[in-house]
Amino acid sequence: MNQRRNSGRHFLQIPGPTNVPDRVLNAIQQPTIDHRGPGFRDLTADVLNGLGQVFQTRSKVVVFPSSGTGAWEAALVNTLSAGDRVLMYETGHFARLWYGIAERLGLDAQLLPGDWRHPVDPVAIGEALAKDVDHRIKAVCVVHNETSTGAMSDVAAVRAVIDETRHPALFMVDTISSLASIDFRHDEWGVDVTVGGSQKGLMLPPGLGLNAVSDKALAASLDANLPRAYWNWQDMLDANNNGFFPYTPATNLLYGLREALSMLLDEGLENVFERHRRLAEATRRAVVAWQLELLCLDSAARSHSLTAVQFPEGVDADAFRATVLERFNMSLGNGLGGLSGRVFRIGHLGDFNDLMLIGTLGGVEMGLAASGIAHQRGGVTAAMDYLSG
Numbered sequence: 270m271n272q273r274r275n276s277g278r279h280f281l282q283i284p285g286p287t288n289v290p291d292r293v294l295n296a297i298q299q300p301t302i303d304h305r306g307p308g309f310r311d312l313t314a315d316v317l318n319g320l321g322q323v324f325q326t327r328s329k330v331v332v333f334p335s336s337g338t339g340a341w342e343a344a345l346v347n348t349l350s351a352g353d354r355v356l357m358y359e360t361g362h363f364a365r366l367w368y369g370i371a372e373r374l375g376l377d378a379q380l381l382p383g384d385w386r387h388p389v390d391p392v393a394i395g396e397a398l399a400k401d402v403d404h405r406i407k408a409v410c411v412v413h414n415e416t417s418t419g420a421m422s423d424v425a426a427v428r429a430v431i432d433e434t435r436h437p438a439l440f441m442v443d444t445i446s447s448l449a450s451i452d453f454r455h456d457e458w459g460v461d462v463t464v465g466g467s468q469k470g471l472m473l474p475p476g477l478g479l480n481a482v483s484d485k486a487l488a489a490s491l492d493a494n495l496p497r498a499y500w501n502w503q504d505m506l507d508a509n510n511n512g513f514f515p516y517t518p519a520t521n522l523l524y525g526l527r528e529a530l531s532m533l534l535d536e537g538l539e540n541v542f543e544r545h546r547r548l549a550e551a552t553r554r555a556v557v558a559w560q561l562e563l564l565c566l567d568s569a570a571r572s573h574s575l576t577a578v579q580f581p582e583g584v585d586a587d588a589f590r591a592t593v594l595e596r597f598n599m600s601l602g603n604g605l606g607g608l609s610g611r612v613f614r615i616g617h618l619g620d621f622n623d624l625m626l627i628g629t630l631g632g633v634e635m636g637l638a639a640s641g642i643a644h645q646r647g648g649v650t651a652a653m654d655y656l657s658g
């Protein structure tokens with residue numbers, strides 16, 4: 270056994286799951302209670318209230334014991350009917366996965382093509398909606414923060430083109446890797462269904478899928494005919510109204526969620542967002558100093574929660590990641606889909622601070638040297654200069 274590998278903490282610098290803070294781990298390890306007993310109501314109320322603040326909504330939030338993928342499915346099956354047209358935008362791997370789910374559910378899903386290096390183009394969405402004069406498109410679905418590429422899209426701008434074309438489609442947004450890291454406003458931006466998950470900015474282990482649901486989406490759910498049982502919002506909302514869940518919730522994850530929400534709200538969402546913005550900027554300065562290539566070409570859209578770096582042709586990103594894991598006990602994100610082997614991703618979201626970032630970037634810089642990958646030294650210094658400035 271390699272001693273170096275087992276001493277100290279593992280650095281989990283993939284863009285989700287993220288490092289779970291001790292306060293949340295401690296909350297999770299409380300004894301499980303009766304989810305139909307009197308003590309449960311307070312827990313339900315606390316988490317639903319806190320989630321509303323984090324989604325920046327007065328609407329209902331639904332919590333499923335599921336991965337984020339389940340929350341994607343729930344958004345679609347509750348609001349749509351077989352054969353409904355859905356307009357999606359290919360920001361990258363996660364947008365494609367959501368599209369794949371829509372197709373498997375029997376929806377007429379249309380994917381506006383993207384090059385995986387840019388955010389959503391609201392103009393392209395506006396054009397597609399303007400052409401749809403008989404309103405066959407029932408929903409517009411976009412990923413706020415594309416975790417495979419590190420591109421953030423302008424959700425308010427997409428809302429604006431939907432309004433400009435006076436199109437009645439529902440607006441659905443995946444915020445799984447942006448919620449509680451990057452400013453997102455469910456109500457103000459007129460989003461009908463927001464999809465979230467526990468294991469990224471919310472600093473929890475995997476296992477909770479979230480939907481924030483507008484009144485318009487709730488109304489649509491009354492007519493929607495896609496089959497739904499486990500994912501049925503109405504069962505959830507009815508039970509939640511009484512302080513309970515329709516089936517056994519992930520009780521201990523809800524303990525963790527209550528703690529994580531209180532940490533986030535104590536810090537203040539504005540401060541949480543600014544912390545992520547600043548750590549992201551420091552990361553990009555390191556990448557530029559290394560003379561490596563940022564995958565996202567739109568400088569204003571580069572993600573605050575992760576940074577994707579593309580190696581030159583012929584340099585194996587997976588071998589580099591394996592070296593970093595073996596030598597420095599740090600996990601970096603891999604290239605997904607067509608980016609496999611070419612890209613690595615640095616997660617800088619969740620329970621994360623300046624020194625954790627410097628450790629992370631130190632691991633990357635040492636990994637580049639240990640792997641013999643051409644780069645300039647000084648990325649960590651560039652990040653420190655920024656953070657200490």
Ligand SMILES: *Cc1c(COP(=O)(O)O)cnc(C)c1O
Pocket residue numbers: 285336337338339363412414415416443444445446466475
């Ligand atoms: C992580 C992620 C998902 C998938 O969530 P799972 O919990 O793996 O199902 C979906 N969308 C985005 C943007 C993500 O970052």
